[in-house]
Amino acid sequence: AQKVTQAQTEISVVEKEDVTLDCVYETRDTTYYLFWYKQPPSGELVFLIRRNSFDEQNEISGRYSWNFQKSTSSFNFTITASQVVDSAVYFCALSEWDNDMRFGAGTRLTVKP
Amino acid sequence: DVKVTQSSRYLVKRTGEKVFLECVQDMDHENMFWYRQDPGLGLRLIYFSYDVKMKEKGDIPEGYSVSREKKERFSLILESASTNQTSMYLCASSPYRGRETEAFFGQGTRLTVV
Numbered sequence: 001a002q003k004v005t006q007a008q009t010e011i012s013v014v015e016k017e018d019v020t021l022d023c024v025y026e027t028r029d030t031t032y033y034l035f036w037y038k039q040p041p042s043g044e045l046v047f048l049i050r051r052n053s054f055d056e057q058n059e060i061s062g063r064y065s066w067n068f069q070k071s072t073s074s075f076n077f078t079i080t081a082s083q084v085v086d087s088a089v090y091f092c093a094l095s096e097w098d099n100d101m102r103f104g105a106g107t108r109l110t111v112k113p
Numbered sequence: 114d115v116k117v118t119q120s121s122r123y124l125v126k127r128t129g130e131k132v133f134l135e136c137v138q139d140m141d142h143e144n145m146f147w148y149r150q151d152p153g154l155g156l157r158l159i160y161f162s163y164d165v166k167m168k169e170k171g172d173i174p175e176g177y178s179v180s181r182e183k184k185e186r187f188s189l190i191l192e193s194a195s196t197n198q199t200s201m202y203l204c205a206s207s208p209y210r211g212r213e214t215e216a217f218f219g220q221g222t223r224l225t226v227v
Contacts (some may be wrong), residue, residue, distance in 0.1 A: 009153070033213050043122075045203065045218040052213065091155060095212040103148075105155040 003027065004094050006104035013082055014112050021077040021107045023092030029053075034068065034075045035093040035101070045091065051075060082111045116140065117219040119204050125225045132191040134222050136204030143209050145187035146216060147171075147179065150201040162187055163210050194226045 005024045013019045025034065036048040049059065051068050059066045063080045079086055092104045120135035138145065144163050148156040148171075158171030160179040168179050176198060180188045187206075191198055201223050205216040 004155075006155075031212070035215060037218075043201070043221040045205075045216075047215040047217070050213065050215055093156075097212060100158075100212070101146075101216060102158070103156040105153055 003096075003102040004092050004104035006090075006092055006107050008107045009105070010108045010110070012110045012112065015084060016081050017111075018078060018080050019082050019109065019111075021079075021090050021092075021109065023075045023077065023104060025073050025075065025092070025094045027073075027094060027096055029096045033095040035095070036066065036075075036077050037091045037093065037103075039089040039091065039106070041088070048077075079109075082109075084111050084113055087111045117204055117206055117217050119202075119219040119222050121222050122220065123223050123225075125227060126191075126194050128195060128226055130191075130194045130226075132194045132224070132226075134189040134191075134202055134204075134224070136187045136189070136219055137185055138187075138206040138217070139185065140206065140208070140217070141184065142206035142217075143184075144207040144214070145181065146205040146207075147177075147187065147189045148203045148205065149173070150203055150221070156203060159189065194224075196226050198224065199226045200224060 032053045034051045037045040039045045065078045067076045089106045089108045091106045093101050095101045117138045126132050146161040147159040150156050162168045162181040178190045201221050203221050204219040207214040207216045
C-alpha cells in the first residue's frame with residue numbers, strides 16, 4: 001500500500017504566484033516523522049523540513065510554510081511568491097521505523113518567469 | 114559540509130553485465146541506503162545498511178545485492194543487468210538509527226541498460 005501520496009504530478013505557475021504542494025500519508029503508528037525534500041535539476045535531493053507526529057504546529061521559513069494536520073493525515077507545503085529557482089521536484093516522505101523512510105511519487109513544480 | 118558521492122553520474126551497460134554502483138560518504142554515518150527513482154513512482158528503497166557488513170532488504174531488492182565492507186562505502190550490485198533496471202539510482206546516508214534522522218543524498222547515477 002502506498003504510504004505517501006502526492007496526487008499532483010506536475011504543477012506550473014507564474015513567478016510570484018503562491019503554490020501549495022499536497023502530501024497525504026498513511027500510518028498506524030502514533031510516532032512517526034514526515035519530511036519534505038527538494039530535488040533541483042542537478043539531481044541531488046535536499047532536505048527541507050522534518051516534523052514529528054506530536055508537533056502539529058505549522059512552520060514558516062522565509063517563503064516556505066508547512067501545514068501539518070493529523071486529522072486529515074496531511075502535510076502540505078506552500079511556497080509564497082514563487083521564484084524560478086523554486087522549480088524542482090518536491091518529495092514528501094514518511095518515517096515510521098528506524099531506517100525506514102518511504103517517499104511519495106513527487107510533484108514537479110515549474111515556475112515560469 | 115556533508116558529502117555523499119556516487120562514482121558515476123551516467124552509466125551505459127549491456128544486458129547481462131554485472132554492474133557496480135559505488136557510493137561513499139564522508140560523515141561517519143551509520144546508515145546508508147540505495148533507492149531507485151522512476152517517473153510516477155518516486156523513490157523506492159532497494160537496500161539499506163545500518164552497520165558494516167549488515168544489510169536489510171527494502172521494497173524492491175530483487176535483482177540487486179549490496180556490499181558494505183567499510184563504514185563509508187556502500188555498493189549496489191546488479192548481478193545481471195536487465196533493461197527494466199534502467200533508472201536513476203540514488204545513494205543516501207543518515208547519522209544513526211532513528212526515524213527522526215534526515216537522509217543526505219548523492220547526486221544520483223543514471224543507469225541505462227541496453
